[in-house]
Amino acid sequence: MKKYSLYILLPAFIVISILAMVNEIRKGHTLYHEEWAHAGVVAHSPEEYPAVFDFDPLAGLQTNAGEIHLPPPPLQKETWPCSQCHDKDTSNPERRVLSAAHEEIVLKHDEEHRWCLDCHDFADRDKLHLASGEKVSFEESYRLCGQCHGPTYRDWRLGIHGRRTGYWNGSKSYLLCVHCHSPHEPKFKPLTPLPPPLRPEFLRGQDSAKETQ
Amino acid sequence: MSDLNNRNLKPAAADSEPGMPRRDFLKAAAGTLATLALSGCTKEAIEAFLQKHFQELSPEELKTVVARLERECQEKQGVKVSISTKAAAPGVLFGAGLDLSRCIGCRRCVYGCVKENNLSRNHQIQWIRVLEQEKAKGVNLEDANPYYDPKEVPREGYFYIPVSCQHCRRPPCVKVCPVKATWSEPDGIVVVDYNWCIGCRCCMSACPYGARHFNWGTPSVPSKHLNPRMHYFGNRPRPRGVVEKCTFCIQRTREGRYPACVEACPVGARKFGNLLDRKSEIRQIMERKRVFVLKAELNTQPTFYYFYSL
Numbered sequence: 001m002k003k004y005s006l007y008i009l010l011p012a013f014i015v016i017s018i019l020a021m022v023n024e025i026r027k028g029h030t031l032y033h034e035e036w037a038h039a040g041v042v043a044h045s046p047e048e049y050p051a052v053f054d055f056d057p058l059a060g061l062q063t064n065a066g067e068i069h070l071p072p073p074p075l076q077k078e079t080w081p082c083s084q085c086h087d088k089d090t091s092n093p094e095r096r097v098l099s100a101a102h103e104e105i106v107l108k109h110d111e112e113h114r115w116c117l118d119c120h121d122f123a124d125r126d127k128l129h130l131a132s133g134e135k136v137s138f139e140e141s142y143r144l145c146g147q148c149h150g151p152t153y154r155d156w157r158l159g160i161h162g163r164r165t166g167y168w169n170g171s172k173s174y175l176l177c178v179h180c181h182s183p184h185e186p187k188f189k190p191l192t193p194l195p196p197p198l199r200p201e202f203l204r205g206q207d208s209a210k211e212t213q
Numbered sequence: 214m215s216d217l218n219n220r221n222l223k224p225a226a227a228d229s230e231p232g233m234p235r236r237d238f239l240k241a242a243a244g245t246l247a248t249l250a251l252s253g254c255t256k257e258a259i260e261a262f263l264q265k266h267f268q269e270l271s272p273e274e275l276k277t278v279v280a281r282l283e284r285e286c287q288e289k290q291g292v293k294v295s296i297s298t299k300a301a302a303p304g305v306l307f308g309a310g311l312d313l314s315r316c317i318g319c320r321r322c323v324y325g326c327v328k329e330n331n332l333s334r335n336h337q338i339q340w341i342r343v344l345e346q347e348k349a350k351g352v353n354l355e356d357a358n359p360y361y362d363p364k365e366v367p368r369e370g371y372f373y374i375p376v377s378c379q380h381c382r383r384p385p386c387v388k389v390c391p392v393k394a395t396w397s398e399p400d401g402i403v404v405v406d407y408n409w410c411i412g413c414r415c416c417m418s419a420c421p422y423g424a425r426h427f428n429w430g431t432p433s434v435p436s437k438h439l440n441p442r443m444h445y446f447g448n449r450p451r452p453r454g455v456v457e458k459c460t461f462c463i464q465r466t467r468e469g470r471y472p473a474c475v476e477a478c479p480v481g482a483r484k485f486g487n488l489l490d491r492k493s494e495i496r497q498i499m500e501r502k503r504v505f506v507l508k509a510e511l512n513t514q515p516t517f518y519y520f521y522s523l
Contacts, residue, residue, distance in 0.1 A: 039362035043337040046324040047438055053328060057476040159494035160312075160501065160522060163481035167469040168493070180480070188480060190365035194320040197359060198337045 025201070040199040049194060057165035060173065067171035073138040073178060086125035093122050108185040119144055119183070145177045257281060266393065267406045267445070278408075279445065286450050290434075294441040296449050299467045301400035307461050308401070308495040308516045309472075310484035310504070311375060314523040317480055318343050318366045318373030325477030326377075329462055330448040331440050333432030340426065340459040341377040341474060348372055354507070377474075378403060378424040378459035379507060379515030386416035386425060395456075401488075401516050402461050404446035412454040421508050425458045461485075488516065
């Protein structure tokens with residue numbers, strides 16, 4: 001009787017140990033990456049995020065060498081040109097909290113020392129002005145930013161700062177400072193990351209499964 | 214029965230001809246060819262099987278090979294594709310830069326790369342891996358986490374290192390390849406000939422950056438999303454059982470364009486250019502910023518430079 005019970009107990013013990021081991025391997029990642037144990041279980045492809053890749057990096061570019069292309073500034077159609085309202089206004093150059101219009105603009109850009117008319121020109125509302133008083137258009141707003149952010153301005157002109165698209169040995173497209181940094185609140189906004197890669201233990205794709213059948 | 218036993222007992226020295234007689238060899242060869250023909254092997258399959266090493270192909274042979282590959286892809290995917298074999302331009306050595314102060318770990322480059330290079334969607338292959346690191350620990354690849362998945366990046370107290378092929382000037386992966394299916398091109402791109410690779414994966418174990426990936430299954434890319442502009446060493450369809458890796462988007466960069474990851478990066482952390490051109494962006498970075506390479510102590514001499522702009 002004792003001998004026969006061994007025939008059952010021993011295989012059962014082996015099977016249970018193997019199952020436990022497999023389970024340990026499958027769940028192993030939870031030990032190391034407890035926080036993201038749920039991540040990397042499903043394979044994702046770029047087609048699920050059309051909005052992210054919905055731009056043409058060669059737009060407006062020719063293959064001629066050396067040319068630099070700057071896209072137009074991101075001015076909003078509802079408020080541009082500024083002179084459409086500001087011309088009629090009885091203008092007030094006093095520093096104040098805005099209440100009649102533009103209340104939605106929150107200035108988080110050295111707001112203790114500056115306000116609207118330190119960058120926007122008072123006389124010509126469709127222009128900006130440098131510290132010297134020289135007027136610059138919105139297309140050249142990088143000159144205004146460069147007054148304070150000298151090293152970054154230099155890096156941007158050399159291609160170290162900011163995204164460039166197009167041809168590494170030909171014409172390229174830069175972005176203006178304001179395309180990525182809101183001038184009123186310039187800190188780069190956090191993004192939602194695209195999903196993590198598949199963990200190796202879930203790597204068995206449909207294709208390879210089909211083929212082994 | 215006794216006859217058979219007798220024959221077996223004959224000593225080997227008694228055999229008058231030591232090697233295979235020519236007649237037998239010819240018979241065997243003819244038989245093999247006949248078997249190949251009968252087994253349903255098409256002329257194309259035999260041609261593919263007998264294809265020479267890429268560097269031994271004459272221009273005419275290369276043309277027929279490319280035409281065959283284009284035809285195969287068109288039959289399989291139903292999309293008209295063009296496979297370029299454009300060679301490296303003289304006076305060009307590609308280099309990439311990555312600004313660790315800017316990278317926020319959003320993985321746009323990873324998926325941009327998948328899209329451009331026709332990487333297999335299912336089983337999944339990604340040439341770029343973004344590692345999350347604690348700021349307090351510094352660059353320490355052993356302690357990095359590629360599976361981070363928060364609502365928003367960057368996370369407080371962490372920084373991010375995207376790692377892909379470093380395009381070493383002394384690539385250990387090339388050194389170990391037993392069939393010379395991978396080599397360094399004159400412009401610094403380390404390429405794989407998918408038709409010559411035997412899938413032994415020696416290069417994968419030799420690579421200190423984990424940059425090489427193996428096709429365990431047949432790569433699957435939906436025809437609708439296939440990028441039809443291909444290069445022989447780049448994003449053309451791979452067969453099952455070969456190794457693949459980042460090629461600096463060879464089909465783009467040989468035409469003068471930026472790689473897909475550079476154009477996908479929303480923070481402009483990725484840089485690319487010619488290391489031999491003093492005015493190129495990558496050289497400007499080396500002049501003005503402090504650059505470093507991963508695992509410099511291995512003396513692999515990568516052309517992929519990490520730097521801090523802040």
